[in-house]
Amino acid sequence: MEMNRRQFCALGTAGALAAIAGGVSLGCSSEGASKDAPAAAAAMAIGDADVNFSQEVDVLIVGAGISGMLASIDPAAAGKKVLIVEQNSTFGGDAIYSAACQMCTTAELTKEERPEKYSSADQIREKFAPYYEGNEAGLERTVLLQTWGGKFIDKMHYDWGYDFQPLRESPYHQAFFPKNGLCTMKDEFDLMNEKVTEAGAEYLFETTFKTLITDENGAIAGARFTAKDGSIVDIKAKAVALAAGGYISNQEWMMKYAPEYAFIGNIVGGRKGDGIAAGVAAGGTLSGMGPVSNLNPRYEAGHMLATFYPLIALLPNGKRFYCETAVHNAATGCLAAGYNEWYSIWDNTAQNGIDQEVIAHAGDAVQTANSLEELAEKMGMHIETVKAAFENWDTICDNQEDPEFGKTLFLQKLEPPYYFIRNYPVRYKSLGGLTVSDRMEVLDADGNPIPGLYAAGCTAGTEDIVPAAGSGLLLGTTLAEDLA
Numbered sequence: 001m002e003m004n005r006r007q008f009c010a011l012g013t014a015g016a017l018a019a020i021a022g023g024v025s026l027g028c029s030s031e032g033a034s035k036d037a038p039a040a041a042a043a044m045a046i047g048d049a050d051v052n053f054s055q056e057v058d059v060l061i062v063g064a065g066i067s068g069m070l071a072s073i074d075p076a077a078a079g080k081k082v083l084i085v086e087q088n089s090t091f092g093g094d095a096i097y098s099a100a101c102q103m104c105t106t107a108e109l110t111k112e113e114r115p116e117k118y119s120s121a122d123q124i125r126e127k128f129a130p131y132y133e134g135n136e137a138g139l140e141r142t143v144l145l146q147t148w149g150g151k152f153i154d155k156m157h158y159d160w161g162y163d164f165q166p167l168r169e170s171p172y173h174q175a176f177f178p179k180n181g182l183c184t185m186k187d188e189f190d191l192m193n194e195k196v197t198e199a200g201a202e203y204l205f206e207t208t209f210k211t212l213i214t215d216e217n218g219a220i221a222g223a224r225f226t227a228k229d230g231s232i233v234d235i236k237a238k239a240v241a242l243a244a245g246g247y248i249s250n251q252e253w254m255m256k257y258a259p260e261y262a263f264i265g266n267i268v269g270g271r272k273g274d275g276i277a278a279g280v281a282a283g284g285t286l287s288g289m290g291p292v293s294n295l296n297p298r299y300e301a302g303h304m305l306a307t308f309y310p311l312i313a314l315l316p317n318g319k320r321f322y323c324e325t326a327v328h329n330a331a332t333g334c335l336a337a338g339y340n341e342w343y344s345i346w347d348n349t350a351q352n353g354i355d356q357e358v359i360a361h362a363g364d365a366v367q368t369a370n371s372l373e374e375l376a377e378k379m380g381m382h383i384e385t386v387k388a389a390f391e392n393w394d395t396i397c398d399n400q401e402d403p404e405f406g407k408t409l410f411l412q413k414l415e416p417p418y419y420f421i422r423n424y425p426v427r428y429k430s431l432g433g434l435t436v437s438d439r440m441e442v443l444d445a446d447g448n449p450i451p452g453l454y455a456a457g458c459t460a461g462t463e464d465i466v467p468a469a470g471s472g473l474l475l476g477t478t479l480a481e482d483l484a
Contacts (some may be wrong), residue, residue: 008051016277021252060237065093067457068243070472076199100185106150148470220452246430246458247273258291289432295331302344309350318385331425433461
């Protein structure tokens with residue numbers, strides 16, 4: 001299946017990465033590079049070998065995260081040859097290691113178990129309208145992905161028999177959690193993988209995406225990858241779905257699109273926006289690029305335990321700085337207060353709870369103190385500062401009222417032994433990606449679908465687990481329909 005350079009072209013994704021960072025509008029078409037694009041964008045990347053396809057599939061999915069896995073099922077079940085190529089050694093992407101708080105108000109399961117949190121499409125539209133003033137397309141996309149996110153929760157529960165964790169006291173009754181507690185998303189991914197393999201889709205692991213391949217007319221013809229041994233792997237496909245994650249690891253892009261977060265530590269590796277750049281090199285456009293709504297702590301135990309247990313967070317000056325049950329306000333709240341670190345403190349209520357995995361993820365970062373004196377010494381604070389902080393917390397618990405931050409749940413005094421983490425803010429997700437249609441087709445500058453090219457998940461601009469999953473399910477139906 002060897003093809004020469006005249007027939008197939010490996011798009012210059014490296015040029016697209018640089019051009020996006022520099023703010024250049026970049027695209028390719030059957031007529032060659034757009035007038036704003038560097039000439040290299042439509043040419044073979046320097047040093048690349050001629051295209052030599054090693055196999056041919058109907059659907060080639062770049063990335064075995066939640067969106068890529070779910071996108072594979074419908075076309076594979078319809079008898080199409082589907083291959084998911086993943087740079088890591090297993091499926092699951094970034095979400096498999098997350099705390100796995102799956103926010104969803106649109107599922108039938110939400111309506112059944114927690115009807116006060118259920119939202120129809122019209123209610124979602126009304127709720128988000130103020131955030132999308134003058135951007136009707138953005139609003140409708142949010143409604144679409146929220147709706148399909150509900151389909152993901154329902155498919156997991158009703159169709160595939162997954163039992164999410166029973167509703168517990170928490171500030172997030174609209175959230176679904178893995179049955180075995182925080183950070184046990186692997187249970188869900190194992191089930192999804194079972195459905196992927198049952199449908200007939202296959203994986204190719206430890207193979208890193210490099211660029212898209214087009215034919216002599218500029219049409220998408222497949223993609224190029226690099227194997228673990230450094231060899232080039234070219235795969236021919238009728239349709240290519242980019243689901244390779246976002247760009248949080250790309251420092252140049254962070255400087256351009258989220259400069260306020262560019263010099264904050266990054267907890268996610270290998271997400272440089274290669275899938276996004278490949279879509280742009282093929283003529284796609286960007287949408288929604290910018291700073292995300294929140295940051296994470298380096299150790300998720302330091303904020304997620306507060307979802308279900310008593311926990312207090314103190315700055316180095318001994319002051320609380322946010323409502324601890326509003327977990328995603330921790331890192332941004334710390335920075336807003338003028339600090340770059342804080343301490344999260346809990347006791348045996350959380351330490352002996354069911355959420356053991358999130359604590360295990362923190363490893364040796366979790367320290368123990370048997371008294372306030374020992375706690376102060378290990379945190380490097382004056383004992384009087386720590387005593388004052390605990391006296392303030394005890395008063396809040398006695399009165400069952402938090403006048404400063406409005407916390408209403410888990411107003412419970414902490415008892416020794418104490419457990420604590422020294423935490424600091426990190427970035428963990430990016431915002432924005434390729435512009436896609438309501439069928440997850442990658443769109444060109446004129447708003448037209450690029451034939452044979454699709455995107456989902458963070459590559460298509462989703463931020464969270466449930467919308468990413470919804471985008472994958474939606475893409476799966478599109479692929480099955482387009483290849484029928």
